[in-house]
């Protein structure tokens with residue numbers, strides 16, 4: 001029976017149609033927990049640097065968090081591979097109801113190599129793994145495919161990770177999805193599945209999920225539920241979901257508008273969270289979560305008819321609203337639906353389209369490149385058209401489908417300045433150049449421009465210095481436009497987020513455990529609570545300090561993957577625009593701000609030092625020894641399973 | 644407490660508020676079976692995600708309970724205080740007739756061979772406590788219809804508003 | 810403290826607390842004079858929804 005400690009790994013070769021099952025080594029759990037951490041180890045251990053991400057040699061790792069299945073927001077499943085978008089480590093997680101079902105089906109980690117001869121899906125149930133034909137599913141959108149699989153299996157509780165047409169067509173930022181809305185969006189994991197002819201991985205299990213101290217686990221879950229409900233954050237998340245953030249960020253002037261030309265959209269009343277409420281027919285969310293943060297909505301569109309979907313999230317709100325300068329609820333809801341169904345990462349898609357419109361506007365490309373389309377701001381129809389073209393790689397869409405690096409190569413180096421990316425992955429929908437901590441976090445993120453590796457949202461709250469010092473263990477200013485001490489903020493959050501991701505917990509809901517938690521309860525050591533939880537679930541004694549070291553180990557391992565692929569310090573900078581152009585709009589506190597290169601260099605140095613990396617961002621020998629990440633150390637860890 | 648408030652209380656479900664989060668399901672199984680397995684949870688929240696429908700299903704503590712009537716050894720007994728129908732494990736012979744006759748599928752058979760069903764957690768149902776969307780309520784049976792009534796009235800008033808244009 | 814004084818939002822520009830009238834859709838920061846639109850996730854919890862009017866560069870300088 002599956003417990004977090006006695007879990008199993010399935011190694012599946014699609015070319016040879018072979019399956020090999022191993023038990024997860026205890027050492028992996030102790031050092032890397034699960035999910036994102038274990039995924040990093042497998043990728044580092046099994047991949048060689050020259051591998052083409054879309055070739056059969058790429059390794060796809062589906063890995064659930066160590067806490068999967070408990071009555072808490074514990075359902076994050078991590079999907080990893082070498083990224084076809086960036087060439088760096090690919091790693092993306094999503095919630096939904098897949099992870100607990102996968103544990104009940106008998107596996108915590110699924111490693112997939114090779115390429116199936118014909119479209120295939122994997123049917124994993126109660127410890128067995130079956131290769132099934134998926135030609136009948138090829139071409140279906142992400143929700144149709146899941147429903148068709150349930151019908152075929154005659155089991156409506158089966159949970160699937162699927163790709164849509166975008167993944168099949170190898171769009172370099174195609175995502176992997178489960179349910180109506182949960183998406184492992186970043187780094188193009190859907191394209192990797194597509195390249196393997198793998199339409200879906202379906203799990204279903206009837207096995208018990210057991211714990212070392214079940215009563216204690218239950219007590220903790222009840223306490224968590226009760227405490228969370230007392231917070232203001234809970235109410236806001238229940239009613240608006242992540243969309244509530246936009247109300248703050250657009251008001252302040254820290255969202256991308258017209259690609260990255262401005263930082264505040266006015267008016268914005270139709271894309272604010274409140275505007276979605278009339279379309280909402282209820283809520284939805286992930287397994288075990290008391291919040292249930294997303295809307296189920298219905299919208300009527302002249303072009304697409306009656307639409308049912310879930311969301312949108314803050315990211316989609318920004319991409320299809322402010323970034324395109326479109327103040328329309330309908331457009332936002334329709335675009336969210338399109339990217340969901342087609343299996344596209346909403347952020348990369350939005351960012352690529354916004355870039356295309358700006359370079360068209362600037363005359364760097366013309367109708368010859370865009371199949372005769374005149375690109376301009378504020379037109380939902382143009383956006384719909386481009387989303388579809390990208391997913392099916394039609395005409396101009398085929399260029400945008402290649403992602404920042406390759407699209408710039410095709411459209412000319414003059415367009416590069418306007419493409420907001422780091423390591424070949426697009427900046428999020430926020431405009432961060434007034435906030436050094438945010439910029440640093442996005443730029444050093446191991447998977448390319450990304451906030452979910454560290455975002456210190458707490459920096460915006462203007463908390464007292466003493467409070468921050470207690471929380472981060474060093475002096476720090478409460479001014480978010482300052483550089484002072486921000487390396488420690490980013491570093492601290494990186495480690496916590498790596499731990500949370502590897503445990504499979506939700507960063508939003510479990511803010512009770514992570515940093516902002518302290519605001520509500522005056523607890524300054526969230527690792528302590530997590531180690532308590534781990535003990536009750538697994539019986540393993542992992543101290544708070546050891547957990548923090550797990551975070552360091554995971555982050556450094558991901559860094560090592562990227563170094564091996566040729567990424568160095570030069571890849572840890574924001575786009576040139578961040579240094580050149582002051583913010584044209586927004587509240588007085590952000591207006592006119594831009595990044596200062598000298599100060600940023602110093603921040604980067606200080607950040608590397610905290611990690612124990614040298615000035616090129618390369619881990620020092622003593623750091624590798626301390627973390628057990630020397631070549632022999634890694635070999636021994638990987639060898640336990642793949643020796 | 645009067646009869647209305649304890650005896651004759653029930654867990655009422657409101658499918659229009661349920662999000663299918665499975666908190667009730669996982670917690671019930673964890674509390675009663677010390678592990679998480681929806682098969683042994685006394686409550687289920689069936690998910691029809693593609694259609695956007697989530698339906699909690701649990702024991703209604705029926706008045707003329709088929710499970711109780713069909714039991715050949717009278718192993719299902721009514722709890723004096725809560726009014727819950729409880730399986731007396733000493734008497735139960737495991738014939739599973741109750742599973743077959745329960746119109747809600749509210750009775751299950753565990754892997755170690757026990758008949759289990761909702762016991763209303765001795766009057767403090769955990770599922771109700773954890774449900775943050777108020778899709779579950781523990782109320783006297785005599786008032787169980789009220790919430791639905793109000794919701795229906797709300798819908799009706801919406802329609803009226805639309806017709807009269809105000 | 811009266812219950813009214815609990816209804817506040819924080820000015821994103823100067824971080825000072827802005828009192829909000831129950832059910833009101835607007836509030837103005839007493840310190841920096843910026844006006845905000847307000848929404849209500851719950852009847853006892855006001856939240857800033859957006860700006861009342863765009864802030865022109867001159868005003869802010």
Ligand code: SF4
Nearest residue numbers: 661664665667688774
């Ligand atoms: S806890 Fe409530 S919302 Fe969640 S599944 Fe159960 S009844 Fe539905």
Ligand code: SF4
Nearest residue numbers: 702703704705710745
């Ligand atoms: S188990 Fe079924 S038949 Fe028995 S009381 Fe409950 S709902 Fe009625």
Ligand code: SF4
Nearest residue numbers: 671686761768769770
């Ligand atoms: S009332 Fe008690 S036994 Fe029944 S489902 Fe709820 S928690 Fe479980």
Ligand SMILES: [Zn+2]
Nearest residue numbers: 820823838841
């Ligand atoms: Zn102010």
